[in-house]
Amino acid sequence: MKKQTIKEILEDYKKVLHHDITVYGWVRTFRANRFIALNDGSTINNLQIVVDFENFDEEIISKISTAASVKIVGEVVESQGAGQAVEILAKKITVLGDNFTEERDKTILQPKKHSLETLRDQAHLRFRTNLFGAVFRVRHAVSFAIHSFFNQNQFFYINTPVITGADAEGAGEMFGVTNFDLNNIPRDEQGDIDFSQDFFGKKTNLTVSGQLEGETAAMGLGRIYTFGPTFRAENSNTTRHLAEFWMIEPEVAFNNLEDNIDLAEDFLKYVIQYVLDHCKDDLDFLDKRFAEEQKSKPEKERAKEGLIEKLENVVAKRFKRVSYTEAIEILLNSKENKKGKFQYPVENWGTDLQSEHERYLVEKHFESPVVLFDYPKEIKAFYMKLNDDGKTVAAMDVLFPGIGEIIGGSEREARLDVLKQKMADMHVDEHELWWYMDTRKFGSVPHAGFGLGLERLVLFVTGMTNIRDVIPFPRTPKNAEF
């Protein structure tokens, strides 16, 4: 790439000091008809352009306003003002596009504060704001760190299918995929819908997880991971649910539950450390924003740690590993439970944990990320390994402060006979999953894996609170704009 970004210019300004350079960007502000704060998206920092208006046509000056795009040739000089090492003395200014100022003033590009809701309605423009620039640069860094971690550890990236033939995992309601003309759906002789005439010759849906296909790949390649979109047709209008979100699912042959927990801990720490190392400017901005947000909250709801502090603590602390059974004991004996402060009281072993219980364990009891393991088999999926006690499965959930479950996984049931029994008990059709059963027939091995929701992790790292604000174009009930 021949063009220099503002990030490069600011980070390596000694190379260009006292030289003429060309820069491109969008005007963030134009102060006193003299100082342009120019941004090109490469960094949250603006480059200051000093414009001596006597040297330029009035027409050009009049077109310079917030959101306008410009190309500027000028000399890099040491800055007189505070806050930046260098600035550009403009010699030539080209306004690249019209700016439709009146229309602009009806959008979020108008230079004033807008609510997150308004920004969401104009998701196509919010990339231009400091906040969403920072969020999406951090999302990139998180994604790249994920690929880097797995690549370094000899995992192979596998693309599992988005369109699938069955709701095998039973993980939730699925979207249908069809090529039928909905006004004219073919019927068979019995009057039933004739899916054999649809594109794929059968009923198809959007995937809820790539795990089962991922397992088949791990049975040949050893260590694999997926990184792709997954879907839930659940009518949940909350700050934590999306109909379309991105999942990362590693699967490792020969790993047991403990290896799996080690992997999850190493993985999360690597990714968070990577962001701390590579996104300092964006994190500083998000850290300040987070602190401001906390101020507006009632004191008892405020986070105990700042954003960056929280990230550093997660990397520094060894995650606390606690069995489900121990966790239930802790919860049963907690003041909160005894005093009826939980919305869902904990009554007995076997109950599923709610978000409030997870957060109690992480934020109050242990004050540390927590890994829960060995859950009752009844509340977990069919493919999880049955432990020797016959009551629990080798499941694990990683719980994070402020966010609850960030990773869920398990050692898989590798024994064909046990798996068959579990599937029968849980009404999962083994014939439909003939290919999955094959992996337990031919050279079956212990193996384990987990799923991470990318947006959950980006929420955690950025300190944002609504999941719609960490994915470029959120898909939620009644909303598929853009």
Place this chain on the structure above:
Amino acid sequence: MKKQTIKEILEDYKKVLHHDITVYGWVRTFRANRFIALNDGSTINNLQIVVDFENFDEEIISKISTAASVKIVGEVVESQGAGQAVEILAKKITVLGDNFTEERDKTILQPKKHSLETLRDQAHLRFRTNLFGAVFRVRHAVSFAIHSFFNQNQFFYINTPVITGADAEGAGEMFGVTNFDLNNIPRDEQGDIDFSQDFFGKKTNLTVSGQLEGETAAMGLGRIYTFGPTFRAENSNTTRHLAEFWMIEPEVAFNNLEDNIDLAEDFLKYVIQYVLDHCKDDLDFLDKRFAEEQKSKPEKERAKEGLIEKLENVVAKRFKRVSYTEAIEILLNSKENKKGKFQYPVENWGTDLQSEHERYLVEKHFESPVVLFDYPKEIKAFYMKLNDDGKTVAAMDVLFPGIGEIIGGSEREARLDVLKQKMADMHVDEHELWWYMDTRKFGSVPHAGFGLGLERLVLFVTGMTNIRDVIPFPRTPKNAEF
């Protein structure tokens, strides 16, 4: 990761020589009741395990057969045989899972040669073969190189939506996405399908491209790329079409057509060089296979170059840049055209090029990768920049030997008035794309991007010929198994 992979052991054997180690893997062959060729997926190379059968129970020995999974403890010693530096003298052998030998012999795990068609029908097991191990390790390397290239060049990874509200680009037939019960589709008062009652409150489809959303992101973040699944509901049963495939789409603010061509060339060379550097063993295997395949072809259909030679040449050569107009001249004057050897004769300027024409230019005329640019506006999409001649658009296609078009892109039309006129001419609804139009109103800038089909590139790099053999679970008409 605490466990050592076979790749690590073989590459760094001096570290473990004369030590006892533990290895895990699947038996590829068990020769003379003495030599296990063990593979764990980390590399195409097997680790030789020497079994002195007098030291082991007959029962264990009897369970060791092709596809069985084992855990072996043994000493690393210098190998007596050719082909490997070290081998393991087994001290303890654990067979991890049953192997159902009779059933196995009905699958592709049976130790004999199978056709690619048969392997495709058992896509869940083909990860275990040398060929597909190599293909999917190379696919991983290609994917990681793509992320690395963009990360190094300050691009941000953006996830554009998979479920979209409109067939905006008109790039092809789309799959519908719905949460309706197809037996009971709600109707409005006019008797039309009432999409307002569907999950998203409107008619939705699977995306054919993330470009338009990607452009909005580039208008804030500067340099972005997508890497995600895209879909075509076209009933094409060929070796080059998939209903679900992965696309990479970079988009760069302030880039013109020439910058875009430079980017495409740098990008392809980086990725191919990365694979040459990181996948030597797999490429050697694929290179031999490619050479074998060529032998079975009639002489005039054989490739001029070996696989690795072809990759090295692409990296070494400067891509030939030729305007569409020049290309048409060359084709019109070619012997092939004059002698009627093209299935589609080239008759005049304005005609769209067929695969045979592209391959003539690349393989016969220039003997080099070719970038064609400045195509007639009528045969290209609405969003491409109209050139000053009023007849052509700033489009570009990168053509590769053996494969034809591997990248298609353009500088985008950044001028609102010209864009509107083009959309009107081509019957694209600008109101539905209100958000796209906004990018041309507020600080519009020259920008350019392109699309790469991941599977096309993996075909090129691996020398495979059917696109179904370079994606784990292909989706094609009447096929959504697994």
